[in-house]
Amino acid sequence: MHFARLPDTNVGTTTTLRTAARRRDGLSDTDRLKLYYYMRLTRACDDAILRLYKQGKIVGGAYTGRGNEATAVGSAFALDAHDYLLPMHRDLGAHLVKGQTLRNIFLQQLGRKDSLTRGRDGTGHYADPPLRIYGNVSHLAAMIPVAVGVALAASLRKENAVVMTYIGDGGSNVGEFHEGVNMAAVMNLPFILIIENNQYAYSTPVERQFAAEKLSDRAAGYGIPGVTIDGTDVELVHDTCRTAVRRARKGEGPTVIETLTMRLHGHSASDDASYVPAEILSEWSEKDPVGQFARRLQQEGVLNDAKEEEMERGITRAIEEAVDVALANPFPPPEEASEGVYAP
Amino acid sequence: MAVMTYIEAIARGMWEEMERDPTVFMIGEDIGAYGGAFKATKGFQKRFGSARVIDSPLSEAAIIGAATGAALVGMRPIAEMQFADFVTCGFNQLVTNAAKIHYRWHLPVPLVVRLPTGGYIHGGPYHSASTEAWFFHVPGLKIAAPSNPYDAKGMMKSAVRDNNPVLFYEFKYLYRRVKGEVPEEDYTVPLGKGEIRRSGDDLAVITYGSTVHLALEAAEDLARDGVQTRVVDLRTLAPLDEELILETVRATGKVLVLHEANTTGGVGGEIAALIAERAFRDLDAPVRRLGALDVPVPFAPSLEEAVLPDKERIVATLRELNAY
Numbered sequence: 001m002h003f004a005r006l007p008d009t010n011v012g013t014t015t016t017l018r019t020a021a022r023r024r025d026g027l028s029d030t031d032r033l034k035l036y037y038y039m040r041l042t043r044a045c046d047d048a049i050l051r052l053y054k055q056g057k058i059v060g061g062a063y064t065g066r067g068n069e070a071t072a073v074g075s076a077f078a079l080d081a082h083d084y085l086l087p088m089h090r091d092l093g094a095h096l097v098k099g100q101t102l103r104n105i106f107l108q109q110l111g112r113k114d115s116l117t118r119g120r121d122g123t124g125h126y127a128d129p130p131l132r133i134y135g136n137v138s139h140l141a142a143m144i145p146v147a148v149g150v151a152l153a154a155s156l157r158k159e160n161a162v163v164m165t166y167i168g169d170g171g172s173n174v175g176e177f178h179e180g181v182n183m184a185a186v187m188n189l190p191f192i193l194i195i196e197n198n199q200y201a202y203s204t205p206v207e208r209q210f211a212a213e214k215l216s217d218r219a220a221g222y223g224i225p226g227v228t229i230d231g232t233d234v235e236l237v238h239d240t241c242r243t244a245v246r247r248a249r250k251g252e253g254p255t256v257i258e259t260l261t262m263r264l265h266g267h268s269a270s271d272d273a274s275y276v277p278a279e280i281l282s283e284w285s286e287k288d289p290v291g292q293f294a295r296r297l298q299q300e301g302v303l304n305d306a307k308e309e310e311m312e313r314g315i316t317r318a319i320e321e322a323v324d325v326a327l328a329n330p331f332p333p334p335e336e337a338s339e340g341v342y343a344p
Numbered sequence: 345m346a347v348m349t350y351i352e353a354i355a356r357g358m359w360e361e362m363e364r365d366p367t368v369f370m371i372g373e374d375i376g377a378y379g380g381a382f383k384a385t386k387g388f389q390k391r392f393g394s395a396r397v398i399d400s401p402l403s404e405a406a407i408i409g410a411a412t413g414a415a416l417v418g419m420r421p422i423a424e425m426q427f428a429d430f431v432t433c434g435f436n437q438l439v440t441n442a443a444k445i446h447y448r449w450h451l452p453v454p455l456v457v458r459l460p461t462g463g464y465i466h467g468g469p470y471h472s473a474s475t476e477a478w479f480f481h482v483p484g485l486k487i488a489a490p491s492n493p494y495d496a497k498g499m500m501k502s503a504v505r506d507n508n509p510v511l512f513y514e515f516k517y518l519y520r521r522v523k524g525e526v527p528e529e530d531y532t533v534p535l536g537k538g539e540i541r542r543s544g545d546d547l548a549v550i551t552y553g554s555t556v557h558l559a560l561e562a563a564e565d566l567a568r569d570g571v572q573t574r575v576v577d578l579r580t581l582a583p584l585d586e587e588l589i590l591e592t593v594r595a596t597g598k599v600l601v602l603h604e605a606n607t608t609g610g611v612g613g614e615i616a617a618l619i620a621e622r623a624f625r626d627l628d629a630p631v632r633r634l635g636a637l638d639v640p641v642p643f644a645p646s647l648e649e650a651v652l653p654d655k656e657r658i659v660a661t662l663r664e665l666n667a668y
Contacts, residue, residue: 120448127449139440145406146441149413156395179406186401341483343452343507
């Protein structure tokens with residue numbers, strides 16, 4: 001089976017190589033604990049979103065990213081404050097690392113008056129220019145050319161800033177993927193594309209989405225580097241992205257990074273994902289990004305039960321506060337619906 | 345005051361904006377070293393450099409998408425579609441991204457997309473289309489459609505300075521056929537304001553772009569019989585100058601809505617509906633529409649002439665309207 005082959009062979013080889021590199025150029029224990037904190041925070045937020053969904057409080061669907069925490073957190077952690085982030089719908093962790101507040105996250109999820117989009121759009125579909133976050137749209141790959149344009153502007157203004165954006169295994173088959181990555185390559189822009197290959201595009205497995213061995217192989221067709229890595233290992237993801245960010249900042253152009261992950265639930269909260277074979281899920285659950293990193297940090301003495309409990313308490317309290325604030329905020333008044341189609 | 349062609353006036357408007365504002369840049373196919381398929385950007389790359397006059401790959405979605413992204417973070421791009429027909433390949437970027445950003449994010453998208461449009465040039469089904477009605481339906485896009493050199497320069501400058509995505513329709517038929525006086529100084533023609541090109545109180549033609557000139561010729565014919573036709577040039581389709589349309593109905597009572605685009609689902613239908621809803625009592629005859637036949641624009645001159653509106657059909661329709 002196509003998806004079974006990926007974690008065993010590809011990742012195995014790549015991981016061994018990249019793990020050696022990490023030991024040479026590793027993060028401080030403080031930064032490693034930060035990575036772990038953001039992954040736990042991301043998962044706790046997703047769990048809170050799903051609770052609110054079950055309570056009927058979420059407006060519309062709930063799209064969470066269980067299984068993708070290492071990719072979202074590790075990649076965004078490689079960015080500086082003046083770099084641009086154009087995330088996707090499984091990348092809540094990237095929003096948080098880039099500095100988004102829990103209050104804004106839940107106001108958006110709940111479609112409230114004081115949300116960043118003032119209720120005009122939901123979830124991560126917002127922009128926050130001071131944080132240099134520009135959210136996604138539902139048309140997959142449509143933001144890739146936009147991200148290229150942000151990189152073009154950054155390059156014209158000599159900002160020395162990097163643009164990081166994301167797509168999935170499904171979205172990588174949309175035409176704008178090709179046009180955007182090709183243009184970024186031709187113009188040698190500071191552009192990094194993370195392809196989150198989480199094995200399923202809604203219900204469609206990867207073997208019905210593409211025939212290539214690896215999605216990163218496409219990079220060769222654009223004349224830029226591409227790499228496939230284990231997307232469940234946050235330090236590996238961070239290390240790989242940091243290398244790509246350094247390349248981009250030095251003017252050496254775009255990089256494509258395919259991270260192999262597993263969507264550990266349905267496409268949205270209304271999808272039970274019964275089409276995913278149970279053995280695939282259990283195999284990937286053993287590689288759960290959060291548990292995997294916790295075990296490593298515990299083994300290396302960086303994390304202990306007391307620290308873990310303290311972190312847990314802080315996260316729970318912060319999320320409860322943010323959810324309370326968001327729930328207390330009203331929906332936008334209907335008379336605002338016709339305002340703001342055009343800029344003054 | 346210099347006498348310029350329509351295309352020279354467009355180029356002049358862009359040139360002055362490029363000189364005035366360093367955030368203005370251009371992106372499109374063959375626009376740099378080659379100067380553009382119609383030579384609208386001839387000399388720009390030499391003057392402003394290849395960083396600001398960017399020859400892009402053949403990728404309409406990426407051109408419009410990248411221009412949108414750059415506009416989102418404070419640049420003022422002018423993107424060129426080589427022909428308006430090819431905007432289909434970038435449709436998603438305009439409709440999904442550019443048009444909706446301000447409503448969702450409250451951020452300006454100061455983007456101009458240039459669209460050499462229309463027929464009467466024997467370009468066939470893929471180089472003659474009128475695509476404005478598709479975008480007329482989309483909230484968040486502005487649509488400019490100048491008919492003469494003075495407006496072309498002034499509206500281009502307004503479009504570049506506007507904080508919204510502006511689709512700038514340039515009528516290829518007019519590029520080198522229409523000349524006019526264009527002031528050398530800085531001036532703008534506001535978007536959203538139409539203009540009366542010819543006075544008359546017996547009946548009116550409401551139109552834009554290439555067919556303004558056909559309407560003026562037709563009005564001359566009717567004038568020989570003592571019938572005075574007002575010719576309204578809308579200049580901008582979005583926002584639409586509703587007040588000028590309604591005032592025209594009040595002044596004349598009989599209206600022909602004319603455009604080069606296909607009749608069904610065209611901008612003319614919306615204008616007719618506006619009149620029916622808000623000026624019904626001022627009408628002395630049913631509103632007439634005249635556009636292209638509902639077929640693609642064909643290649644052979646005999647077929648193209650049969651499809652696109654011409655002076656004879658406009659005169660015939662106006663005479664029927666006058667006799668009503």
